[in-house]
Structures are given as C-alpha cells and as structure tokens.
Ligand code: SF4
C-alpha cells in the first residue's frame with residue numbers, strides 16, 4: 184500500500200469519523216463460552232413472520248434440532264435448538280427490542296455432550312440455484328450484520344431481475360465491534376465458500392469484498408486464498424462511518440447508487456455481510472441450522488472483553504458473567520454505539536442478528552441540555568443520504584411529520600445516527616426521525 | 632458481577648462528537664481576542680472602553696431578558712459575548728460610549744430575544760444593533776479618528792465620553808491636532824470622493840483608519856483560519872462572499888478601471904473581510920444547504936459592491952449581510968440538497 188493509494192482510497196460523500204475503540208478486542212481470537220443454564224430463543228429473530236414452534240413443553244431436544252418451522256405464507260425462517268435440553272416453556276420473554284416476545288426457552292442438559300445434529304453432506308456445486316436457496320432457508324440464516332433479513336429472500340429474485348455482482352460487506356463501521364474483523368481473519372475458507380454459494384445461487388459473475396482500511400491485515404489474510412479465476416476480489420475503502428451501510432459501500436466500491444427506497448437488486452447487486460456468508464459456507468454443506476454466532480463483548484467495566492462464540496439465545500447475564508462485568512451502573516447495548524439497541528433486562532438473549540454486547544460507563548456520553556438548532560450545517564455535512572436533518576429536526580419540533588415525509592425525504596433516512604453524533608446542540612435528531620416515522624405509519628394505517 | 636447493577640436506558644447513538652455549541656462559541660471568542668487586541672493597540676483606550684461597553688451591554692441585556700422570560704440564564708453559551716465583541720468591531724473607535732450601550736441593548740433585545748433567543752434570530756444580532764445606531768446617530772457613526780495616534784493610550788477620543796443626547800465634542804479638530812493632516816476619511820471614502828486609492832498592502836495589514844476592528848485583513852484571515860481549521864466556522868461562507876465581491880468588482884473594474892476600484896481594493900477595504908469571515912458566517916442567520924451557502928455568499932458580495940459604488944459607504948457590508956439574512960429562508964427553500972439514490976420524476 185503506497186502513500187498515494189492511501190489518499191485515494193475509495194469512499195462515499197459525507198459521513199463521520201468517530202473514535203474506533205476497536206483496539207480493546209480486535210486482536211483477541213474468538214473463544215467459546217461455556218453453555219448457559221438456559222437459552223431463550225425468540226420466534227421472530229428475523230424480519231418477517233415469526234416461526235411456528237413444533238415442540239412442546241418438557242420435550243427433550245437435541246442441539247441443532249429443528250424446533251420451529253418457518254411460517255408458510257410470508258418471509259420467515261426456521262429456528263433450531265441451540266443447546267440440548269428440555270423445553271421449559273414457550274412464553275413471552277424480554278426481547279432485544281425491549282418489549283416481550285414469544286420465545287422457546289430450553290433448560291440446558293448439563294450431562295449432554297452438546298454435539299450438534301446435522302444432515303447429510305451436500306455439495307453445493309452440484310445443486311441448482313433453487314436447491315441452494317431452499318437449503319439456505321433451511322439453515323435459518325438471516326443477515327448477521329444487524330438487520331436480520333432472511334438470507335434466502337435476498338437470493339429470490341423477480342423474473343426480470345439479474346444480479347451480476349455480489350458485494351460482500353466486511354466494513355464493520357460501528358465503533359467497538361470486531362466480530363466481522365475476526366471472522367475475516369479466522370474463517371477465510373468458510374467465507375470464500377459462502378461467497379461461492381451465494382454467487383451460484385444468483386448466478387452472479389463476480390463478487391467484491393469491501394473492507395475498511397483499518398483492517399488491512401484482512402487483505403493479507405484473504406488475498407492469497409482467493410480463487411485463481413479472479414471472480415472474487417477484495418478492496419479496502421476509507422474507514423468512515425457508516426461505510427458498512429449497504430448504500431454507502433455500494434457507492435464507495437462501484438460508484439453507483441441504490442435507488443431511493445429500492446433494493447440493490449434493482450441495479451444488479453446483492454449485498455451480504457461477511458459473517459452471514461461465512462455461516463452460509465459452514466452450515467450449508469453440512470445441512471446444519473444456525474445455532475451459534477460470534478459476538479464482541481466490549482466496552483467499560485469488563486475484566487475479559489473479547490470475541491466469543493455463544494449459542495443463539497444466551498441471556499446477557501451469562502455473557503456478562505463470563506466477560507467479568509464489574510460495573511455498578513452502566514448502559515448495556517446490543518450492537519454498536521451508533522445504532523445499537525439499549526437493553527433493560529439481563530435476561531435479554533443474544534439473537535441471530537446480535538453482533539455485539541457493549542457496556543458503556545466511562546465512555547458513555549452524558550447528554551447535556553438540548554439547545555435550539557444553531558444551523559451550523561454540520562448535520563447536513565454528516566448525513567450520508569444528503570438529507571437536511573436540521574430542517575427535519577425543526578419540522579419534528581413543530582410536529583409537521585407529514586411535511587417531513589412529503590418534502591424532506593424522511594423515509595430515506597436509515598437512522599444511522601451520524602446527524603445526532605455531530606449536532607453541537609445535542610438535538611436527538613435520529614430519535615425525532617424514528618418517532619416521526621412511527622407516527623406517520625400509524626397515520627397511514629388509520630387513513631387506510 | 633455485582634448483584635443488582637443499574638442499567639441506564641437511552642436511545643442511540645451512545646457516543647457524541649466532542650464539539651458543542653458552548654465550545655464553538657467559546658472558540659469564536661478566542662478568535663476575536665487577537666482582533667480586539669489589535670484594535671486596542673491601534674486606537675487605544677477609547678477602543679478598549681467601547682469594546683467593554685458593548686459587550687457588557689449585550690451580556691446585561693441577555694441576562695435581563697432571561698430573567699424576565701424565566702428561561703435559564705444563557706450567558707454561558709458565549710453568544711451574547713460574541714455579539715458584543717462583533718458589534719464593537721464595526722463601530723468607529725471614537726463612538727460615544729453611551730451610544731455603544733444603546734447599540735448593544737438593541738442588538739440583543741431586538742436582534743435576538745425578540746425572535747426567541749439563540750437559534751431563532753433571523754438576522755445577525757450585532758448587525759441589527761449596528762443598523763439601529765446607523766439610523767439613530769448618522770453623524771457619530773461616520774466620524775473616524777486616526778489610527779495609531781501617539782496619545783492613544785493616555786487620552787480618550789473626545790467623542791468617546793460624550794454624555795447622552797449632548798452634542799459630541801468636535802472630534803475633527805482633535806484628530807487634526809494629534810495627527811497632522813488627518814482627513815477623517817477612510818480608504819473607501821478617499822476612493823469614492825477623492826479618487827485616491829490606498830494601496831492594497833496597507834489595507835491588507837490594517838494600518839489604515841476605519842472601524843475599530845475591521846481594518847486588518849491579514850489578522851482577520853488568521854483568526855478566521857483558526858476557526859475554520861477547528862471546523863467551527865464554515866469556510867464556504869467567507870469564500871463565497873469574497874468570491875462574489877471579487878467577480879462583481881472585476882466586472883466594473885474591467886469596464887472602466889479609471890473609475891472603479893480593483894477587486895483587491897474592494898476585498899481588503901472597509902469591513903468586507905471582517906464581514907465575510909465573522910458576520911456573514913453567523914450560522915443561525917445563514918443557509919445550511921450547500922448550494923444555498925454559495926448563493927448567499929455571492930449575493931452578499933454582489934450587494935456589497937453595488938451599495939459601495941452606488942449607495943452609502945460604511946454600511947454597505949452591513950446592509951448586504953442583513954439582506955442576505957433576510958433572503959436566507961427563501962434561498963434555503965429552493966436549494967434543498969438532492970438525496971442519495973434520488974429517482975428521476977418518471978420512475979417514482
Ligand atoms: S447539527 Fe444540530 S445545530 Fe447544527 S444544523 Fe444540524 S440540527 Fe442544527
């Protein structure tokens with residue numbers, strides 16, 4: 184990497200440069216945590232209809248066994264037991280979004296060797312795209328980068344659409360988080376296999392892995408192992424938040440824009456997160472279900488921050504115990520500090536799309552008084568979508584939610600939080616926008 | 632793990648840039664201090680007294696209105712301090728102190744509080760104060776006194792201490808007495824009425840007569856540059872004001888160089904540089920949209936030249952900026968940024 188190269192690194196306009204805080208965990212190899220006493224598996228860990236339980240109370244299940252089937256008529260994926268043990272209950276439990284959600288609770292069997300069941304080995308190179316897509320659905324795989332969109336659904340295309348390029352998102356632009364980084368160093372074969380599976384499923388000609396230039400060690404790890412045919416490439420882009428948003432990464436790597444409120448497939452692209460593809464590459468050949476994932480446990484008040492493999496459904500309590508949480512008062516966040524969700528209960532489980540558990544105490548930003556907008560235009564210079572958060576914020580203050588939507592593109596805001604981050608008046612802009620969107624949705628429903 | 636740790640709940644994002652309003656404003660004050668010192672060095676204790684009076688008038692008015700409206704005291708955000716300093720810098724150094732106090736009061740009362748305080752002012756408050764005294768005291772505001780008078784640190788300019796509503800002492804005689812041959816005309820006036828051009832270099836360095844702080848372009852650029860470097864001042868505003876001034880002046884200059892001043896003269900004379908860097912860039916009263924910022928700057932630059940050539944002198948920059956402030960909502964309305972992935976009309 185020459186100096187010139189560094190300065191001409193591809194990127195997207197606007198965005199912000201928050202401190203990275205990745206040094207806490209980025210050099211820590213992923214370790215497996217002991218099985219928790221109990222796992223809590225929400226039926227809806229994905230965008231779409233909740234899965235339907237096929238087990239009953241007190242039934243003994245084996246790790247990897249199918250316990251909930253996808254709902255038939257809608258977007259949905261199955262759920263597999265992440266630990267051997269008996270079903271304690273199927274009931275409302277605290278979910279990652281705050282409200283209680285229907286979940287299957289399994290009491291782990293301490294005497295079980297916890298060997299996962301798997302199906303027959305399958306060779307994806309001999310499967311048709313339809314077979315692959317169906318097999319991906321059976322793994323229960325969803326986007327592991329946070330959104331939880333069922334992975335198979337990204338590969339199902341309307342007749343008139345074709346995907347020529349798969350963009351593999353290895354940016355991990357959220358501060359603190361390092362799971363994707365570790366996966367790209369430790370699971371290169373799974374990742375490359377996953378990319379090839381996805382390419383085959385959508386008949387893509389090529390794919391390109393995009394990483395931020397704060398992870399150049401990944402280039403060294405992956406480049407030599409890329410297939411010789413050159414159909415998979417890797418490229419570093421500028422380290423800047425929110426580089427890992429699919430719209431931004433596509434712009435940075437390929438110079439194209441995903442149409443407003445449209446899908447990448449409209450311009451012949453599909454975007455997958457590296458963790459998702461690495462799981463695809465691991466699970467699909469063995470016909471296994473998604474039962475564990477890697478998370479970063481990081482932040483303040485921890486004696487053992489690190490990257491850990493945990494069964495899906497592990498309650499936060501167990502994770503914090505293992506990571507040596509010593510705090511008295513803290514903020515606990517599922518995900519990163521920019522877009523993560525605050526949690527209110529130590530019973531909240533890690534789900535398929537939880538990328539990290541972040542504890543903020545000393546690093547927490549203590550919000551001060553909210554001042555009026557001084558029109559400094561910093562938020563406009565931060566917004567990667569090129570919205571006008573200043574105007575949107577003032578409209579929100581006046582409760583002009585309809586105008587925000589009709590004239591100021593409220594619905595193009597993807598809630599990255601860059602505007603709130605920079606606002607010197609401490610205006611919780613993104614919070615306003617989330618509220619406005621919710622109220623607009625309700626209004627539209629009422630109006631039919 | 633402790634038995635019952637407390638969990639704090641708060642919406643994302645959980646981290647924040649270190650830049651706050653208070654910090655921005657505080658740094659603007661820092662950036663103004665060298666300019667303030669320079670003008671005190673140039674004009675002596677009269678300038679110092681004037682700066683103190685306007686600043687305290689602004690602070691006093693702000694806290695008075697805060698108390699009246701029952702709002703939290705907003706003095707600590709430094710914005711009133713900035714208004715006071717900016718105001719002093721636009722007044723003639725021998726401006727009677729009591730008039731300075733009036734200007735400060737009006738700046739905050741009418742320029743800011745009337746609109747609802749910080750963030751809501753339509754105009755730059757300092758300019759509102761200045762516009763008021765311009766109209767109320769037309770003579771005092773165009774009475775210039777010499778820079779670098781030898782006795783400036785021991786003696787007030789006679790007009791400084793004028794009593795309210797009394798005829799100020801005759802400053803002209805005093806000026807002529809302290810500096811031989813002082814004409815009482817600023818470089819701009821010399822240009823306009825006598826066709827004398829002051830060379831751009833002394834304008835640039837600020838060794839000429841003029842308002843308290845609007846004379847050293849070099850120092851203004853250095854102080855403004857500091858703020859721009861700290862990302863506390865939007866460089867695009869001064870840049871486009873200067874650009875607008877330059878091209879407008881250039882058009883006239885090339886049309887008839889013997890009649891009209893050069894662009895360099897226009898840029899470095901009078902309060903243009905100060906106005907561009909510290910006045911037009913008032914965040915609240917200028918547009919936020921990228922195209923809007925550019926248009927605003929061009930407009931201010933254009934109007935400055937036009938008013939200077941065909942209208943009044945000292946007030947050109949001030950009126951140009953006030954007009955730009957007034958036009959800001961309209962400019963913003965038509966310059967909303969086009970968003971990422973915007974679809975063309977036909978396919979949405
Ligand atoms: S960053 Fe905050 S203060 Fe600045 S323009 Fe945007 S909303 Fe207003």
Ligand code: SF4
Pocket residue numbers: 565566567568569570572595596597598599600601602603612613616
């Ligand atoms: S949260 Fe929305 S408005 Fe704010 S920067 Fe992100 S996309 Fe733009």
